[in-house]
Amino acid sequence: xxxxxxxxxxxxxxxxxxxxxxxxxxxxxxxxxxxxxxxxxxxxxxxxxxxxxxxxxxxxxxxxxxxxxxxxxxxxxxxxxxxxxxxxxxxxxxxxxxxxxxxxxxxx
Numbered sequence: 001x002x003x004x005x006x007x008x009x010x011x012x013x014x015x016x017x018x019x020x021x022x023x024x025x026x027x028x029x030x031x032x033x034x035x036x037x038x039x040x041x042x043x044x045x046x047x048x049x050x051x052x053x054x055x056x057x058x059x060x061x062x063x064x065x066x067x068x069x070x071x072x073x074x075x076x077x078x079x080x081x082x083x084x085x086x087x088x089x090x091x092x093x094x095x096x097x098x099x100x101x102x103x104x105x106x107x108x
Contacts, residue, residue, distance in 0.1 A: 003050045006036050007097055026089040030076030052104050060100050 001009075009016070010032070014023045023029060037054060040046050061075045065082045076093065083089045 002040075002047045003033065003037060003053050004101055007033065007094075011094055023090050025086060026076045026080055026093055027074075029090065029093065030074055034074075049101070049104055053100070057097075057100060060103070061096055064096060064099070 010023075010029060015021050017032060018024070018028060037046070037050060040050060058075045058078070061078050062069060065078060067078060067082060069078070076089075079092055079096070080086075080089045083092055
């Protein structure tokens, strides 16, 4: 399983990962994703998209949302600040993630 498959699973079955039918916090999703990437890397199972996500997703989010960072922050903090609403932040993340994945597919 790579990060694309993992995020798809979270989207379709949030209860499996968060114990609820609805995701309450984008920060929870973000830390869950970082945990997944860490575990995957520890096992030596990181694929090309996972590396691309690690290196480029934060910059992609900053550029797409047209924000200026004043400090180092996680991509989910950037999204949360931009919309200031949990449900909207989660929806925006999934939309940005889909767009990011299409960008990855085009560059292959």
